[in-house]
Each structure stands twice: as C-alpha cells, then as structure tokens.
Amino acid sequence: MASPPTAVPWIPPVLYTAVLVGGTYHAAVADGPVHRGRTAGFAAGLVLLLALELLERRRWSPSTPARAAAVLLAVRVVLFSAVAVADGSGVSRALFVLVPFTACLAFGRRAGLLSGAACVALLVAGYAVWVPRWWVRAAYVSDLLMFALGLALALSMAAVAVREQDGRARLEGVLAELERAHSRLSDYALRVAELSAAGERVRVAREIHDSLGHHLTAVAVQLEKAEAFRELDPVASAEAVSDARWSAGRALTEVRESVSALRGARPFSLTRALADLVRHLGDDRLTVTLDVTGEEAGYDAASLTALYRAAQEALTNARRHGRATRIEVTAAYGESAARLVVADNGRGFGAAPAAAPSGTGFGIRGMRERVELLGGHVEIEDRPATRPTAGAVVTVTVPRGPLPAGSTR
CATH class of the missing domain: 3.30.565.10 (Histidine kinase-like ATPase, C-terminal domain)
Structure with missing residues (x-):
C-alpha cells in the first residue's frame, strides 16, 4: 500500500506550525540562556520536517511507494525525537501523533494501530524511567490521556482518508470499466449495423429477384412469343403482348403494394x-x-x-x-x-x-x-x-x- 501525500495534506504543516509557535513562545518567556539556546535547534528540526513534506509531495505525487514511505517515516521519527529533545515546553510531544497517522495511510489500519500503541508504550516507559511515581501526578496522567486522545483522533482521520482513497480508486476502476464497456458496446453496435446492412442488401436482392425478376421474365417470354407468332398467328401474338403488358403492370402493382405494406396500409392477400x-x-x-x-x-x-x-x-x-x-x-x-x-x-x-x-x-x-x-x-x-x-x-x-x-x- 502506498502513502498518499495529498490524502490530508494540511494536517502535518498545521501541526508543525502550531508546535513551532508554542515552543518559540515558551522559549521567549522562559528565563535563562538554556531555553533560548535550544530554540535554534528546535526550529531547525521543524523546518526540516516541513521541507520533508514538500519533498515527498513533489517527488512521489500522487502516491509514495511503500519502501520510500517506510524510510520517510523513520526519518520523521528521528526528527520528532530531536525536536522533542530541543523543546523545553513539551508541546512537541504532539508531533508523535503523526506516527500512527502516517503509518495508517502508508501501510494500513493495522500498522497505524500498532505504531500508535508503540508511541503510548514509549511515553509510559519514559515516564517510568525519568518521573518517579508519575501515575499519582495529575499533570503527567493528563498529558498521557491527551496524547492517547490525539492518537485516536489521528487514527480516525487517517481511516477516513484511507476509505476515501479506496472509494476514489474503486470509482476510478468502475469508470475505467465503463469506458471499456462503452468501447466494446460501440464496437458491437458498429458490427450490428454492418450485419444489418448486409442482411438488408440480401433481403432487397431477394425481393427484387422474386418480384421484379419474375415479372420481367414473364414479359420477356411473352414478347418472345409475340415475336415468334407475329406472322403465323397475329391473334396469339397480340395476346402475348397483352400478357406482357399485364406482367409489367403487375410488377408495378407489387412495388406499390410493398411500399403500402411498409406504411401499414392495405394488408396483403395471398x-x-x-x-x-x-x-x-x-x-x-x-x-x-x-x-x-x-x-x-x-x-x-x-x-x-x-x-x-x-x-x-x-x-x-x-x-x-x-x-x-x-x-x-x-x-x-x-x-x-x-x-x-x-x-x-x-x-x-x-x-x-x-x-x-x-x-x-x-x-x-x-x-x-x-x-x-x-x-x-x-x-x-x-x-x-x-x-x-x-x-x-x-x-x-x-x-x-x-x-x-x-x-x-
């Protein structure tokens, strides 16, 4: 599964900006050169994170390959840790909610849940090592709960983005299949038109032969008879000419009847x-x-x-x-x-x-x-x-x- 850098593109920059503003304000109001000395490293880390976002979008739009996404996630975790170390206010811990968020987008919901659980476990382990009896101190418990809440919201947004991405992919697949079906249907329609035209040509040829061909043959026979009997039997010759005239008239009548039948006029009587x-x-x-x-x-x-x-x-x-x-x-x-x-x-x-x-x-x-x-x-x-x-x-x-x-x- 690839990470879509444009799935929810505004979340990382907004969070980086909020952390930068919060950390800079804390450094400005805090006393002592230690806090002010960390500000440059803190800001530099956030600038690198913003540059990393911009690089990913330009390099792998619209989706990031899985291997590149794993490398970028590891780089982000390192930068998050560096920023957290340089931040004296503690607000930079919020950056770690992007770990399960990015993992969910890149590798699926299970990867997001596992990475979110790992972040909570690391925070608890840090408290256990550096903060004695942290579980009875309301500030740390509150921070842990807020961090867990942030992770839950991040995972929810990532899940919505993934569903939207899957829906868009399915829609694109359906549209592509519809395009292919439309192309096949157009080919079938063209083939049907060709077959219909061929069938109509055969029908017209058969109709001409059976109707006009018959009467023209009769006309030819009668005229041959009239020619043969012109001197020997003028009466028979005249009758043959009359029959030829009738056949020609009958041919015209059948043409008219065919046209009338097509128009739904007088029915044909065999x-x-x-x-x-x-x-x-x-x-x-x-x-x-x-x-x-x-x-x-x-x-x-x-x-x-x-x-x-x-x-x-x-x-x-x-x-x-x-x-x-x-x-x-x-x-x-x-x-x-x-x-x-x-x-x-x-x-x-x-x-x-x-x-x-x-x-x-x-x-x-x-x-x-x-x-x-x-x-x-x-x-x-x-x-x-x-x-x-x-x-x-x-x-x-x-x-x-x-x-x-x-x-x-």
Whole structure:
C-alpha cells in the first residue's frame, strides 16, 4: 500500500506550525540562556520536517511507494525525537501523533494501530524511567490521556482518508470499466449495423429477384412469343403482348403494394394474389389451376408473402425451364401451418440450363432463405421425364406465426 501525500495534506504543516509557535513562545518567556539556546535547534528540526513534506509531495505525487514511505517515516521519527529533545515546553510531544497517522495511510489500519500503541508504550516507559511515581501526578496522567486522545483522533482521520482513497480508486476502476464497456458496446453496435446492412442488401436482392425478376421474365417470354407468332398467328401474338403488358403492370402493382405494406396500409392477400397470378399465366399452351382450402386469416404478411414469392419462382421455373404444359397450384391453410404445392408435368430442374437465372440457382436459394427465416421449409422433388409422372413438385410450408429473431423450431 502506498502513502498518499495529498490524502490530508494540511494536517502535518498545521501541526508543525502550531508546535513551532508554542515552543518559540515558551522559549521567549522562559528565563535563562538554556531555553533560548535550544530554540535554534528546535526550529531547525521543524523546518526540516516541513521541507520533508514538500519533498515527498513533489517527488512521489500522487502516491509514495511503500519502501520510500517506510524510510520517510523513520526519518520523521528521528526528527520528532530531536525536536522533542530541543523543546523545553513539551508541546512537541504532539508531533508523535503523526506516527500512527502516517503509518495508517502508508501501510494500513493495522500498522497505524500498532505504531500508535508503540508511541503510548514509549511515553509510559519514559515516564517510568525519568518521573518517579508519575501515575499519582495529575499533570503527567493528563498529558498521557491527551496524547492517547490525539492518537485516536489521528487514527480516525487517517481511516477516513484511507476509505476515501479506496472509494476514489474503486470509482476510478468502475469508470475505467465503463469506458471499456462503452468501447466494446460501440464496437458491437458498429458490427450490428454492418450485419444489418448486409442482411438488408440480401433481403432487397431477394425481393427484387422474386418480384421484379419474375415479372420481367414473364414479359420477356411473352414478347418472345409475340415475336415468334407475329406472322403465323397475329391473334396469339397480340395476346402475348397483352400478357406482357399485364406482367409489367403487375410488377408495378407489387412495388406499390410493398411500399403500402411498409406504411401499414392495405394488408396483403395471398389467395387474391395467387388467383390473379394463375389467371394471367395460362394460355393455349399452358394450363394453370389453383385449389385453395382453409382461411388465410391469422397468418402474418411475411408468411403469406413468402408463399407468394415461392409460387412465383416455381411457376417461372416450370414455364420457362421445365417447358410444362400443365401446372397445378395448391394452397392449404391449416391450424398450425400453411402449405403451398406447385406441381408441373415438365422436364424438371435437371433439364434446366446451368446458367438459368432461376432454376436451382439464386431463385431457389432465395426462396429457401426467405422461408427458413420464418421457421418453415422447402421440399423439391425432381421427377425425370423417364418416369410416368414426370415434372417437378415444389412444396413450401410455413408456420402460422413467424419465429422471433434468432430462434429455431
């Protein structure tokens, strides 16, 4: 434990000054050259003590190392003794109350109590050697009691100073820990912001692919059809252009619906959206049917939107890559989960071009990510053309309520 020279810095100088004034006054009023001859040594000792205080504060502020504190305490005891010998008034005995005071600050309460007891024992021993029957002389008994009282007050003040110092150290430790915690929290917040931004980029990319990507693909297919049938079948070509126009309008409508959903406007209806999607996908070469059972009430917009995006992706794959002529869409709302099944009679995913934008690439991956975030799952059965029931079956299941963030079922 180190001695804090600034814990109670005013006590030693005040006591030195009081002893100097008292001893000098006694020497001035006392008769004889002996008392006046001791005054110079008495004053010199007190000046050295003051210089020692100043040296310690300048050299070891804010705290004195334990070894240096022990050396300084020993030097002080020697100077206290020299001043007491040169003092004819006896007032310099009060300097010894600084011994337990300094020891308590430097080495703890136990050291202060032991040094205080040693000072009392030395005073009693001195009385026993030089003052016969001192215990029956009121002046000496009074001096002993006053000295003991001074020691008690000094130890009390030292204990208060030590507690204050410990409290300040603990407070500084708490503040330092708070600074470190604040720094870590700032790092965590920055990391969360980065992860949130990355997650938002993935979500936006998935939304663009599942919504605009689907409709743009449909527009491209319809325009290709219109181009191919322009000379051979003008009516079919016109219908293809009309379907392309509808897909473009539907894409714009879905963008508006997404914005409205973010603003808390009209709720999303999966049944209505599926019926609209199926109605405009069918033509003379493709038959699309829809079967809906149950009620979608009680399902949140995120779950319904995930099923709709899955239907878009599966229909796009079946039409463009699977070259299906018949697609069956089934939506069933159960008490605990909703299930969407899209089955076609096409060539399956294995026949899709490797570079296709949908197929088993980003589209299916985005579908799985969207559904799994809600605690659901996606099953894909790819039946090759060699089997009697050829084609692909995409089954998507989502629970009635979404999972809280970070949870798993």
